[in-house]
Amino acid sequence: MGGHGPSTDWGVDHASDYKAKLGVYMFLVYVVIYAGFILINVLTPKLMGVIIFAGLNLAIIYGFGLIVLAIVMGLIYNYFCTKKEDELNKEGAGK
């Protein structure tokens, strides 16, 4: 058996290259910020205790920030992907 088709057929996706490239770029941006969090902890851990605002330290702000950033980047990614899909797949269907 081995190879077989996808679970549902939904036609050719002309936007897949664009989406893959955008995904890689956004992934790299997040990796840099996530790596920054790890590096601060390992190299200058005292910095994590520094108060940033409202009595909250860098550890809490950076930690909450990483979670919120993932959500925001997800929404941005979806916006651009959907836009490109609508644009290219409409053209593709017309050809």
Added chain:
Amino acid sequence: MIYTPSPLAIGIFAAFVLAVLGLSSFFAKKTTSAQGYYAAGGTIHWGVNGIAFAGDYLSAASFLGICGMIAFDGYDGFLYSIGYLAGWVVALFLVAEPLKRYGKYTFTDALNYKYNSKGIELAAGISTLIVSLCYLIPQMVGAGALVKPLLGLEHHWGVIIVGCIVIYIVATAGMTSTTYVQFIKGGLLIIFSTILSAAIFVNGINKKPYDNFRELQTISATLSAGKVSSIGSSDYTLAGEVDSGDKKYVKLQRDGIFTWWSTILVEGETQLKEALFITTTEDGRELYNGAPKEEQRFFQVGNASKIVVDGQEVDKTGSIGPFKFLSTIKQSEIIRFTKTLFIDGKDKVVLWYQTPTSGIDIMRPGLKFKVDEGATFLSKLNFVSLMLALFMGTSALPHVLIRYYTVPSSKDARKSTIVAISSIGFFYILTVFMGLGAMVTGVIDLQSSNMSAPLLAKYFGVVLFSCISAIAFATVLGTVSGLIVASSGAVAHDLLTNYFGVKLTDKGQVRAGKISAVCVGLFAIFLGIIFKGINVSFLVGLAFAVAAAANLPAILMMLFWKKTTAQGIISSIFVGIVASLGIILFSPSIYLDLYKTTATAPIPLDNPGIIAIPLSFITLVVVSLLTQKKGASSQ
């Protein structure tokens, strides 16, 4: 610790479990094809699938494990929240859509779509089975932790109940029921966690969290020639002492009951601080704080010893907002406990001594994962290793990956991932409040960090406690169902049908899946019993490391490196499994918590990610380069 069940708690719990079973039976009637069993017919709405992702993901590890770890070790538990969520970024940006495009039922299909290789089917099938089993252990342990305070049953009964219900669910219905059950529970868990967090803010922080809160005693002592020679209390008499590590523990006797105390030096004066302990005697009897369990001398702990609000020391804060809650803890001092093991004559003593900890240390990494004072190269490596494994593990978990096959298109796969990230992210922010709330509310059972969140809910009333526990229990049910569907898919679809070429009809495939589900379920029950008491989030961290090492290099390189060959994929999967499991089985934590020995573990790393993941990547690259077809890429 002994828990007395309330009829209301049992009623709510039973109603929940019956509702889950009813839902499963309803969908069971609709599942007759293999497509329906493994992938819910590919017809689930992305919004429902997104919350179901959350239901799958916010399992015992998140609600019980992370909250428990934060309650015991402060910010370090939150590192798991950060890592677990960051892992979804890999899933969304790199893996979700391509995997959906290339696969049908399982991620093995996607991995193998270019190569049509029997070896990949075998390797990926085995890897799915092993990762799912590793992930099943903490879920089963979590189930055991939940039924204890809820129904007053022992740990193993919780594991057996979950095992049986899940086997029933999976063996009758498959992915459709699992999805809807997870959708409802994921949603409810987030709603009730929000209510619990709000209750924490309204309640505020109090040095004496409740009226009959047991305050720990301190006795002065005199040392001569390094030994305790007298104590400043006529109620107790000296009965012995033990030096273990760099600390001295003193045994006192009162009314025929022995108690252990830790010693500390305060301004040149020696003080004895009351400790909690469990003694295992030579004949196997267990004494809790010096008496049999039934006498209930082992009590709940955890409170602020000093509360500072805006520079002023107070006894309680009254209602406070979320940010004020965090900044108050940061300025205050909390009584935490440190676990140690030592031998007293022929008795084995597990002891928890008081460790007053400043809020500054609680609100930043370092209590569990040493990155600052007392840090070594290895402790820092452990920290990096964990963060790496959590980041790369999510998108390599088979039960997460199969959820991409339940929606109709790649677009839906992407959208459901975003719904998942948003809801899971929101929940993870709440874990900080729930964990720290448990830390200062006198609800901690030192025997199991996993019970902290349910016990915190119990503090706010039996209704909230019953609802949260029932939801958490049902979430365990759903996650275990998902894992068993993934495992049975690996056995019946990848191994039996594809690798061994057993010809099965569509109905035969479903039957094979169900039989596999029963076998995996029984094995999971066994594992859930032997791993009792280990923090479930820690165990999930290990499962993530195995998943990340075994599956992720194969998935990413197959998608992004054209020279990847089937042999490269197969070798990286096997190297990833062996390296990660090997490191775990010889690690210090497993030596202490599973083998219960103080012997030095041969491998000093607790999380294998930092070694196993790169090793798996390197193996894939080297083997792929060595097995290139002449004049063409592997494609």
